[in-house]
Amino acid sequence: MVRFILSKFFYMIVSLFILISVTFVLMKAIPGNPFMSEKAVPPSIQQHLMAKYGLDKPLYEQYLKYLGNLARGDFGISMKMKDQGVSDLIWGSFGPSLRLGIIAIVVSIVVGIGLGMLAALYHRKLIDNVAMILAVIGMSVPSFVLASLLQFYLAQKAGIFKVMGLNGPLDYVLPVMALSAQPIAFIARLARSSMLEVLHSEYIKTAKAKGLAWPIIMWRHVIRNGIMPVVTYVGPMTANIITGSVVIEQIFGIGGLGKIFVSSISNRDYTLIMGVTIFYGIILMVARLLTDIAYAFIDPRIKLSKGKEG
Amino acid sequence: MQPILQVKDLQVSFQVRGGEVKAVRGVNFEVGKGEAVAIVGESGSGKSVTAQTIMRLIPSPPSIIKSGEIIFQGNDLTRKTDKEMEAIRGKDIGMIFQDPMTSLNPTIKVGKQITEGLIKHQNLSAKEAKEQGIEMLKLVGIPNAESRFNQYPHEFSGGMRQRVMIAIALACRPSLLIADEPTTALDVTIQAQILNVMKDMQKKFGTSIILITHDLGVVADMCDRVVVMYAGKVVETGTKWEIFQNPQHPYTRGLLRSMPRLDQKKNEKLIPIIGTPPDLIKPPAGCGFCARCDEAMRICEQVDPEVTQLSDTHMSRCWLLHPMAQEVKSS
Ligand SMILES: Nc1ncnc2c1ncn2[C@@H]1O[C@H](COP(=O)(O)OP(=O)(O)OP(=O)(O)O)[C@@H](O)[C@H]1O
Ligand code: SF4
Numbered sequence: 001m002v003r004f005i006l007s008k009f010f011y012m013i014v015s016l017f018i019l020i021s022v023t024f025v026l027m028k029a030i031p032g033n034p035f036m037s038e039k040a041v042p043p044s045i046q047q048h049l050m051a052k053y054g055l056d057k058p059l060y061e062q063y064l065k066y067l068g069n070l071a072r073g074d075f076g077i078s079m080k081m082k083d084q085g086v087s088d089l090i091w092g093s094f095g096p097s098l099r100l101g102i103i104a105i106v107v108s109i110v111v112g113i114g115l116g117m118l119a120a121l122y123h124r125k126l127i128d129n130v131a132m133i134l135a136v137i138g139m140s141v142p143s144f145v146l147a148s149l150l151q152f153y154l155a156q157k158a159g160i161f162k163v164m165g166l167n168g169p170l171d172y173v174l175p176v177m178a179l180s181a182q183p184i185a186f187i188a189r190l191a192r193s194s195m196l197e198v199l200h201s202e203y204i205k206t207a208k209a210k211g212l213a214w215p216i217i218m219w220r221h222v223i224r225n226g227i228m229p230v231v232t233y234v235g236p237m238t239a240n241i242i243t244g245s246v247v248i249e250q251i252f253g254i255g256g257l258g259k260i261f262v263s264s265i266s267n268r269d270y271t272l273i274m275g276v277t278i279f280y281g282i283i284l285m286v287a288r289l290l291t292d293i294a295y296a297f298i299d300p301r302i303k304l305s306k307g308k309e310g
Numbered sequence: 311m312q313p314i315l316q317v318k319d320l321q322v323s324f325q326v327r328g329g330e331v332k333a334v335r336g337v338n339f340e341v342g343k344g345e346a347v348a349i350v351g352e353s354g355s356g357k358s359v360t361a362q363t364i365m366r367l368i369p370s371p372p373s374i375i376k377s378g379e380i381i382f383q384g385n386d387l388t389r390k391t392d393k394e395m396e397a398i399r400g401k402d403i404g405m406i407f408q409d410p411m412t413s414l415n416p417t418i419k420v421g422k423q424i425t426e427g428l429i430k431h432q433n434l435s436a437k438e439a440k441e442q443g444i445e446m447l448k449l450v451g452i453p454n455a456e457s458r459f460n461q462y463p464h465e466f467s468g469g470m471r472q473r474v475m476i477a478i479a480l481a482c483r484p485s486l487l488i489a490d491e492p493t494t495a496l497d498v499t500i501q502a503q504i505l506n507v508m509k510d511m512q513k514k515f516g517t518s519i520i521l522i523t524h525d526l527g528v529v530a531d532m533c534d535r536v537v538v539m540y541a542g543k544v545v546e547t548g549t550k551w552e553i554f555q556n557p558q559h560p561y562t563r564g565l566l567r568s569m570p571r572l573d574q575k576k577n578e579k580l581i582p583i584i585g586t587p588p589d590l591i592k593p594p595a596g597c598g599f600c601a602r603c604d605e606a607m608r609i610c611e612q613v614d615p616e617v618t619q620l621s622d623t624h625m626s627r628c629w630l631l632h633p634m635a636q637e638v639k640s641s
């Protein structure tokens with residue numbers, strides 16, 4: 001198990017390194033620089049600024065310096081936001097995004113699995129059909145469309161929620177709904193089909209043949225095995241919710257990481273763009289790592305196939 | 311012999327979109343105490359449906375018991391509630407299935423899969439159940455039972471898994487074991503081992519066995535009596551010797567000709583039964599085998615043959631055995 005985790009961790013570090021390098025190269029390949037703006041800045045000042053941020057040095061030197069700083073957790077200084085540290089900017093705006101993201105993930109998993117299970121248990125009955133129609137809708141409506149619809153009907157018209165901002169607990173409802181709809185739909189379908197597969201499997205027949213009571217069979221044999229594939233989706237779902245939040249935060253006027261990210265791009269704030277990109281990358285990779293570990297924990301076949309090698 | 315199980319005129323159907331699949335259309339047979347009875351017959355003849363109806367393993371709907379009785383130790387199982395059946399399954403009747411690769415839960419240690427039933431039916435503590443579970447593993451011939459107890463199914467070979475299935479099925483010492491093609495999915499050498507384990511257990515616990523199989527070698531090796539099924543009906547039953555040496559139903563004869571046997575002469579060829587079994591949604595009015603039978607007569611098409619009792623133990627359902635047909639033949 002330790003070996004398994006270490007190898008996954010090693011791959012994570014390698015991918016992170018690749019991500020950083022690619023981001024760096026892409027940033028340099030984009031035409032224009034942060035000090036070009038509508039107002040003409042005198043060349044001498046530009047020169048001065050470039051020197052201040054080290055942009056006049058050869059590329060490989062800039063690259064090495066950047067890597068060195070990153071290793072110490074230093075993302076550099078924002079080029080546009082009055083000399084604020086990129087790390088400070090990220091951490092300062094991460095709170096609301098993190099809360100929103102975690103709530104959306106939990107809601108997606110709980111509601112998705114619940115719906116999927118109900119659909120599987122009432123296979124081909126009304127509940128199943130309704131749940132699956134909802135799932136298809138949920139999968140096909142983009143989150144930003146849903147967000148605007150929710151905003152219009154539930155906030156603007158019905159006045160149940162506020163249109164903008166993230167102050168009270170109620171303010172989380174609409175953004176979470178918008179962010180979770182797709183993952184819920186996906187998880188519900190995944191959980192349903194895998195539960196159905198388990199329900200029809202031979203080992204459930206074996207469990208029945210032992211004379212176990214149905215609730216025990218459900219709990220011990222069906223649910224556990226049925227939700228296993230859902231665990232593999234937690235990684236991709238995190239990605240889905242993160243990308244979704246970039247847009248959703250804009251729509252609901254939430255000052256989170258997504259908002260910073262968008263403004264950093266329009267500002268051509270190199271260091272901030274790179275910082276946020278890498279930060280997102282780290283979250284995704286950690287989510288994947290945790291997914292892999294969790295899966296290995298619940299599915300003995302994985303744990304042991306790796307264990308045998310070592 | 312005192313029967314432990316009597317299946318009387320059992321009829322089971324499945325409700326499907328196209329109508330009603332009459333999978334089992336009046337099955338009669340019995341199993342004596344300590345006896346091993348084979349059920350043979352082509353794919354789709356209703357063997358598994360019969361077995362799983364005894365255990366009530368097929369969900370209803372879609373399956374319905376149209377009529378019949380399943381008398382087990384004096385009680386009619388068809389009248390039991392689901393709750394009452396739970397107390398019988400695993401305790402009084404154990405079952406093993408065809409494919410040991412899929413019939414164990416891949417995410418639960420085999421030990422726990424054995425003790426589950428023990429804890430439920432015999433009110434054992436976890437510790438006592440574990441001791442008995444390890445004992446069972448030893449009995450079915452699994453080496454290093456103590457350490458194997460804590461392993462997962464994927465760490466076992468197919469043969470070893472089928473041994474585990476036998477341990478599960480017999481953990482509570484049921485008086486009847488139903489084995490639905492227990493060796494079909496295994497290598498030939500392993501098949502023999504599994505049969506030996508079953509025979510040992512039968513000797514040790516006096517368990518009665520219903521063995522569903524396609525393999526007449528298996529029948530010869532371990533069964534006392536044979537039930538031949540065709541298209542949802544029992545077409546012939548008898549002792550092993552009556553069936554092998556004196557088969558009376560054309561289908562039984564065809565089945566014997568189509569399967570390899572050890573005592574076969576070198577130049578004897580295997581002859582498959584040509585044709586396919588009838589559609590069970592609209593089964594024929596007469597003999598189900600009519601369309602494939604070389605000896606079919608006019609009456610076969612119209613009237614279902616009656617049972618002819620050939621000896622105390624031997625019976626067959628074929629018009630050829632009817633006294634009138636016999637007269638025609640001899641004249
Ligand atoms: N759930 C079901 N719904 C509809 N029809 C079914 C169902 N289960 C079985 N049947 C039908 O019942 C008939 C008997 O099936 P059964 O499984 O008992 O055959 P079998 O004799 O065990 O064959 P095999 O040797 O292939 O295992 C088949 O025609 C099958 O199509
Ligand atoms: S009843 Fe007729 S058709 Fe059926 S097996 Fe006998 S001879 Fe053949």
Ligand SMILES: [Mg+2]
Pocket residue numbers: 357358359490
């Ligand atoms: Mg079968």
